[in-house]
Amino acid sequence: MANQAVPVTREPAKPVRSSFDWGKFFTYFILILGAVVAIVPFLATISISLMNLTEATSQTFIPSTPQWGNYIQAWQEADFSEFFFNSLQIALITVAGEVVFGVLAAYAFARMEFPGKNLLFGLFLATLTLPQAITWVPNFLTVSWLGKVTPLQWIDNWPALTIPFMASAFGIFLLRQFFQQIPDELWDSAQIDGAGHLRYLIQIVLPLSKAPVLILALFGFLGSWDSLAWPILVTRSLDWRPISFGLQSFLQEAGSFVHLQMAGAIITILPILVIYFFTQRQFIEAMTRSGLKG
Amino acid sequence: MSDTAIPSQTQSKATPKQTGLAIFSGRRGLKRREALLAYLFLSPAIIIIGLFGLFPLVFSAYQSTRAGLNNVVGRPDGLGQYVRAIDNLAYVLAFWLALFCLVVAIRNVNEIFATARAKEESPWRWLLPAFLSAAGLALMLWLIFTFMPGVLEIGEQLVGFTAEERNELFPQFLAEAWRAPGVSSTFYYALLAFFLSGLTYFLIQKNSKPTLRDGLYTGKWVTAVFLVILAGALIWLTFTEIQTAYAEALEEGESLAIWAQMVTISAGFVLLLLSWLVWRTAAHRDSNMQTFLRFFAAILLMVGGWVLISELPVVIAEGDEDWWISLRTTIFYVIGALPAELFFGLVLATMLYQEIKAKGLFRMIYFLPYITPAVGAAAVFKVLFSGNPTGTVNILLASLGLEPLRWLNEPSGVNQLIGQSLNFTVPEWAAGPSLALVVAIIFGIWKYTGYNVVFFLAGLGNISREYYEAASMDGAGRWAQFRHITLPLLSPITYFLTIFGIIGTFKAFNTIFVLRTGAALGTMDTASLVIFDAFNRDTRIGYAAALGIILLLVILSATALLDRFAKGRVFYG
Numbered sequence: 093m094a095n096q097a098v099p100v101t102r103e104p105a106k107p108v109r110s111s112f113d114w115g116k117f118f119t120y121f122i123l124i125l126g127a128v129v130a131i132v133p134f135l136a137t138i139s140i141s142l143m144n145l146t147e148a149t150s151q152t153f154i155p156s157t158p159q160w161g162n163y164i165q166a167w168q169e170a171d172f173s174e175f176f177f178n179s180l181q182i183a184l185i186t187v188a189g190e191v192v193f194g195v196l197a198a199y200a201f202a203r204m205e206f207p208g209k210n211l212l213f214g215l216f217l218a219t220l221t222l223p224q225a226i227t228w229v230p231n232f233l234t235v236s237w238l239g240k241v242t243p244l245q246w247i248d249n250w251p252a253l254t255i256p257f258m259a260s261a262f263g264i265f266l267l268r269q270f271f272q273q274i275p276d277e278l279w280d281s282a283q284i285d286g287a288g289h290l291r292y293l294i295q296i297v298l299p300l301s302k303a304p305v306l307i308l309a310l311f312g313f314l315g316s317w318d319s320l321a322w323p324i325l326v327t328r329s330l331d332w333r334p335i336s337f338g339l340q341s342f343l344q345e346a347g348s349f350v351h352l353q354m355a356g357a358i359i360t361i362l363p364i365l366v367i368y369f370f371t372q373r374q375f376i377e378a379m380t381r382s383g384l385k386g
Numbered sequence: 387m388s389d390t391a392i393p394s395q396t397q398s399k400a401t402p403k404q405t406g407l408a409i410f411s412g413r414r415g416l417k418r419r420e421a422l423l424a425y426l427f428l429s430p431a432i433i434i435i436g437l438f439g440l441f442p443l444v445f446s447a448y449q450s451t452r453a454g455l456n457n458v459v460g461r462p463d464g465l466g467q468y469v470r471a472i473d474n475l476a477y478v479l480a481f482w483l484a485l486f487c488l489v490v491a492i493r494n495v496n497e498i499f500a501t502a503r504a505k506e507e508s509p510w511r512w513l514l515p516a517f518l519s520a521a522g523l524a525l526m527l528w529l530i531f532t533f534m535p536g537v538l539e540i541g542e543q544l545v546g547f548t549a550e551e552r553n554e555l556f557p558q559f560l561a562e563a564w565r566a567p568g569v570s571s572t573f574y575y576a577l578l579a580f581f582l583s584g585l586t587y588f589l590i591q592k593n594s595k596p597t598l599r600d601g602l603y604t605g606k607w608v609t610a611v612f613l614v615i616l617a618g619a620l621i622w623l624t625f626t627e628i629q630t631a632y633a634e635a636l637e638e639g640e641s642l643a644i645w646a647q648m649v650t651i652s653a654g655f656v657l658l659l660l661s662w663l664v665w666r667t668a669a670h671r672d673s674n675m676q677t678f679l680r681f682f683a684a685i686l687l688m689v690g691g692w693v694l695i696s697e698l699p700v701v702i703a704e705g706d707e708d709w710w711i712s713l714r715t716t717i718f719y720v721i722g723a724l725p726a727e728l729f730f731g732l733v734l735a736t737m738l739y740q741e742i743k744a745k746g747l748f749r750m751i752y753f754l755p756y757i758t759p760a761v762g763a764a765a766v767f768k769v770l771f772s773g774n775p776t777g778t779v780n781i782l783l784a785s786l787g788l789e790p791l792r793w794l795n796e797p798s799g800v801n802q803l804i805g806q807s808l809n810f811t812v813p814e815w816a817a818g819p820s821l822a823l824v825v826a827i828i829f830g831i832w833k834y835t836g837y838n839v840v841f842f843l844a845g846l847g848n849i850s851r852e853y854y855e856a857a858s859m860d861g862a863g864r865w866a867q868f869r870h871i872t873l874p875l876l877s878p879i880t881y882f883l884t885i886f887g888i889i890g891t892f893k894a895f896n897t898i899f900v901l902r903t904g905a906a907l908g909t910m911d912t913a914s915l916v917i918f919d920a921f922n923r924d925t926r927i928g929y930a931a932a933l934g935i936i937l938l939l940v941i942l943s944a945t946a947l948l949d950r951f952a953k954g955r956v957f958y959g
Contacts, residue, residue: 122737136766205420221945226446230442314757320896339762340765
C-alpha cells in the first residue's frame with residue numbers, strides 16, 4: 093500500500109537520490125506504520141479508560157480531564173482484588189512446578205542416557221500439537237475423579253487449576269536446547285571432582301541457565317494469567333476464579349460503561365506488560381534461540 | 387531428591403575399585419544407575435504430561451463412544467456421538483481411517499523389506515516377538531476401554547464418605563472394578579504377550595549371528611502389526627455399527643441410504659485419489675501418453691468431484707449444523723489470518739533486517755501484541771470495534787465520511803455486505819466470513835504478526851552474506867535476490883510458522899470467547915467454542931469428546947496435506 097505512496101509523490105526527483113535515500117525512507121515508513129498499528133490499540137485503551145461516561149459514549153478521542161478514579165472504580169466494581177490475587181496464586185504455583193519439573197526433565201533429556209529417550213521426547217513434543225479442546229472433557233473427568241478419590245479437593249481448588257500445567261512440553265524443549273549447548277568439558281571436570289548429576293545440575297548448569305529458566309517462568313506466568321476455558325470448567329465459586337474470568341464477566345455486566353471496561357482491561361494487562369518491559373531483551377532472544385536450529 | 391542421588395554417586399565412585407570382569411559389569415551398572423536417575427528426574431513430567439497430555443487422547447476416544455447427558459458412565463453408544471455430529475460421514479471416516487492405518491502398515495512392511503534386501507538378511511524372524519508386543523499393546527488399549535467404566539464409577543460411589551472411610555473403601559471398590567468381567571483377564575493376557583515377546587526376542591537375538599543382532603526391524607514390525615490390529619478393530623466397529631443402524635431404520639420403516647451413501651462417498655474419494663495418482667504417473671511418461679493420462683485424470687477428478695458435490699451436502703444437512711458451520715468458520719479464520727500474519731511478518735522482518743536505527747525498539751513494539759494477555763487485548767478490540775456509532779473505529783470511519791458498520795454485531799458475510807453496497811444480492815453460499823469474524827481475523831493478524839517477525843528475523847540472521855554478494859556480482863537486483871535467495875532459505879521457518887499457525891488458530895479460544903456477541907448469531911464460533919459449549923453449557927460429555935476427536939483428525943489431515951505440499955518446496959540449506 094505504501095508502495096504506491098513513494099513513487100507517486102516524487103517520481104521525477106530521481107537525481108536528488110544522493111542527498112535523500114528513498115529506500116531508507118520507505119523502510120522507515122513501513123516500520124513506523126507497523127509500530128503504530130501495533131501500539132494504537134494500547135493508546136486508545138488508555139485514552140478511553142481515562143474518559144468520563146459522556147465522553148466514552150460520544151465521539152471523542154481524548155478525554156478533557158483524565159479520570160484516574162475510573163481505575164479505582166473498576167477495581168472495586170469488578171472485585172479485581174479478589175481475582176487478581178487468585179490469578180497471582182495460580183500463576184505462581186504453576187510456574188514453580190513448571191520450573192522445577194521442567195529443569196529436571198530437560199536435564200535428563202539433555203545430559204543423560206536411558207532407554208526410550210527418543211520415544212519419550214517424541215511423545216512429549218506430540219502433546220504440543222493436540223488442540224486444547226480435546227483435553228477438556230477427559231481432563232475434567234480425571235480431575236473430578238481424583239477429587240472424589242483422594243483426600244485433596246481438586247475441583248474449585250488450586251490442584252485442578254495448577255497441577256495439569258506443571259509440566260509443559262514446550263518448557264522442557266526450551267530448556268533442553270540450552271542445556272545441550274553447555275560444553276561437555278564442564279561435565280567431564282565436574283565428574284573428576286566427584287560430582288554426580290544432581291550436584292552438577294544445581295551447581296553448574298542452573299547458574300549458567302538463569303536466562304532460559306527466567307523465560308520459562310515468564311511464559312508459564314503468561315500462559316497461566318491468560319487461561320480462561322479451563323478455569324471456567326473447574327471452578328464453581330469465586331474463590332478461585334482468575335482475573336481473565338473476572339474481566340470477561342465484567343465486560344458483560346458493565347455493558348455500556350466502556351471506560352470502566354477499558355480500565356479493567358488495562359489492569360489485567362499491566363502486570364504482564366511491566367514484566368515484559370524489564371525482560372524483553374532476554375524474552376525475544378530466548379524465543380528465537382528456542383526452536384528452529386534444525 | 388538429593389538423598390536419592392547420593393547413593394548413585396558413591397556407587398559410581400566405588401566402581402573403579404572393582405577389578406577384572408567386575409569393571410565391565412560396573413560400567414554397565416553405572417549406565418543402569420544413570421538410566422534410573424534419569425527416570426527419577428523425569429517422573430513428575432512423565433506423570434503430569436502422561437496423565438493430562440497424552441492419556442486424554444485415549445480417554446476422549448473412550449468417552450466419545452459413550453452416550454448419556456451429564457453422566458460420567460454412560461452406556462456404550464458406538465459411533466452414535468459421531469453420527470450425531472456428522473451423520474453417515476462418521477461411518478465413511480471410520481472406514482477410511484482403517485484403510486489409512488492399513489496403508490501406513492503396508493508402507494512400514496515395505497521399508498522393512500527394503501532394508502532387509504539391502505543388507506541381504508531375512509526380517510521374518512523378528513515378526514513373532516513384534517506380533518506379541520503389538521498384541522500386548524492392543525490388549526492394554528482394550529483394557530482401558532473395559533476398565534474405565536468401573537474406575538469412573540468409584541468416584542461416584544465414594545461421594546458422601548469421610549476421608550478415612552474413603553481411604554478404606556477405595557481399595558475395595560478398585561478391587562471390585564478389577565474383578566469385573568474381562569478386565570483382569572485382559573491385563574494378564576497382555577502381560578503374557580509382553581513376557582512371551584521379550585522371551586522370544588531374547589532367544590532370537592541370542593541365536594542370531596552377531597552381525598544380525600539388530601533391533602532395526604522390531605520397532606517397524608510392532609507399528610505395522612499394531613496398525614493392522616487397529617484397522618481391523620475399526621472396520622469391525624464400522625460394520626457392526628452400520629448394521630445396527632440399518633436394522634433400526636428398517637424397523638422404523640424409514641428408507642435408509644447408509645449403504646448407498648457410503649459407497650458413493652467412498653467412490654468419490656477413490657476417484658479423487660486415483661485422479662491424483664494418474665496425474666502423478668503422467669509426469670514420467672512421454673508426451674502423447676502424458677496428454678492422455680492428464681486428460682484421463684481430469685475426467686476422474688470431475689466425476690469424483692461431482693459425486694462428492696452431489697452427495698456430501700445431503701450428509702452434511704443431516705449432521706449437526708452448528709458443528710459444520712463452526713468448521714467452516716475455523717477454516718475462514720485460518721485462511722483469513724494466517725497468510726496475512728506470515729506476509730506482514732516477512733515484510734516487517736526484511737525491513738528490520740537492514741541498517742536501521744532503534745532496531746531493538748521496533749522489535750520490542752512488534753512483539754508487544756503477542757505478549758499481551760489475549761483476554762485483555764480482546765476486550766480492547768471488543769470496545770474499539772463496537773457496533774455502536776460511538777465505537778472508536780466507527781468514529782474513524784465517520785471522520786472519513788463513511789457510514790458506521792456494525793462490526794462485531796454483524797452476522798452477514800462480507801461478500802454480502804459488499805454486494806449490498808453495490809446493489810446486488812450475493813447468494814448464501816458465497817457470503818464469506820461474517821464481518822464479526824473479520825474483526826477476529828484482524829485481531830489475530832494484529833496479535834501474531836510480531837511473533838512471526840521475531841522468527842523471520844532469526845532466520846534472516848542465519849543466511850550467509852556471501853549469497854547476496856555473489857548474486858549482486860551476477861547483477862541480480864534486490865527483488866531477484868529476495869525472490870531467489872531470501873525466500874527459499876527462509877522456507878523452513880515459513881513452514882514451521884505455518885504448521886504452528888494452523889495448530890494455533892485451530893486452538894484459538896480465548897479471543898473469540900471474549901469477542902463473540904449474541905448479535906453475531908454464532909458466526910464467530912470456531913470449532914473450539916462449539917466443543918466448549920457442548921461440554922460446559924449443554925453438558926453433553928460424550929458428544930464434546932467426539933467433536934474433539936473429529937477436530938484432531940481435521941488438524942492432523944490439514945497438517946499432513948500441508949506437509950505433502952511442502953515436500954520439495956522447503957529448502958534446507
